[in-house]
Amino acid sequence: MFDIAIALFLFKRTSGLERIISQIRKLQPSKIYLIADGPRNDSESDECIKCRKFAEQLIDWNCTVRKNYATSNRGVFNNIGNGAKWVFQYEEKAIFLEDDNYPELSFFTYCKEMLDKYEGEERILWICGTNYLKQMNIQTSYVFTQHLLPCGWASWAKKFNKFYDGELKGFNDPHKMETFKNSYLNKSLYRQQLRSIERTKYLLDTNIKKSSWDFQMLFSLRANNLLGIAPANNQIINIGADSFSVHGGTSMKNKMTSRFCLVETKPLSFPLISPSKIEINEYFEKTIGDIILYPFSDRVKVFLGQIVKFVLRINKYESISEKLRERKHLLRK
Incomplete structure (x- = not known):
């Protein structure tokens, strides 16, 4: 029986659940956590x-199942970010999957070994199951990284509770902002991700929409000069690019969604081979950074969108289409 708790985040997607839980069933974990968001409207x-x-x-x-079911919609941040904190009220370490994260069976053993090996290493915040590279010619089984690789992960209660900045309070700390900026090799990626985190901060502060938990994880990693672990072979394939997707892509036709969700998985071999030092793998960091960076045409669209918002006096963190719909509705009154 597998002795590390496994938490599964749910909303309303059932397609794929049977496949995901069939993998979990092979391990017979002793503890399962089900964390489910509530409906946004009566129809859901x-x-x-x-x-x-x-x-x-x-x-x-035969296992213990703990359930945390929302009666109304609490949003991605409260369901996943704060949902993980709820799990860590009961567990010292845990593995987390969303309802569209289909794992290799080796993912769980890899997480367990990393959780045991690096529990006392405070600089390592989490273990990721994702690798966006189709092939990686390295001698080790995993690398250290500061990139955000949020599909399928594991962490420790002590470190997650200490460092995960869900409300992005570190934005008020000049030292943390400088550390965050200096962590980037690619300044275009820095500007892209800073904009995303600034928008997340704005939406949190105004309580408009709490639809992100992972940009907070990205900020927590880089602003505190922490590391994650990524496997040499991708361990998680995202099977949820559909209309039920809340903060991921809804179609593989989207360039960025296809980059993240079309990388096939491959089992890891055991025993795992560890890097000789706890340091960032520069090749991985640069190559993954290029994958995460928006295509040039998309970056131009973002720039033009900011100009349009300025001309129309729309807040730079809010949606043009939503604001235009609001204005159209007001004119009809």
Whole structure:
């Protein structure tokens, strides 16, 4: 029986759940956590209930199941970011999967070994299951990185609770902002991700929409000069590029979604081979950075969008289409 708790984040997606839980079933973990967001409107209520019941039915082995089910929609940040903190009220370490993260079986053993090996190394904040490279010619089984690789991960209660800055309070700390900036090899990627985190901060502060948990993780890593671990072979494939996706892509036709979700998985070989030093792998950092960076045409669109917002006096962190719909609605009154 697998002795590391596994947490599964749910909303209303049932397609893929059977595949994901069938992998978990092979391990027979002793503890499962189900964390489910609530409906955004009345029409989603039945779907949310159906998803929860389906997940419960699929967990058919002898184990402890803890449930944290929202009665109304709390958003991605509260469901995942704060949901992880809820798990860490009970567990010293845990593995986390979303309802569209299909794992290699080796992912779980890799996480367990990394959780045990680096528990006392404070600089390592989390273990990632994702690698966006189709092939990686290295001698080790994993690398150290500061990139955000959020599909399938594991962490420790002590370190997550200490460093995860869910409300982005570190934005008020000049030293942390300088550390964040200096962590980037690619300044275009720095500007891109800074904009994303600034927008997340604005939405958190104004309580408009709490649809991100992972940009906070990115900031927590870089602003505190921490590291994550990424596997040499991709361990998680995202099977949720559909209409149910809340903060990921909804179609593989999207360039960025295809970059992140079309990398096939491959089992890791054991025993794992460790790097000789705890330091960033420069090749991995540069190559993954190029993948995460928007294509040039998309960066131009972002720049032009900022000009349009300025001309129309729309807040730079808000959606042009949503604001135009609001104005159109007001004119009709």
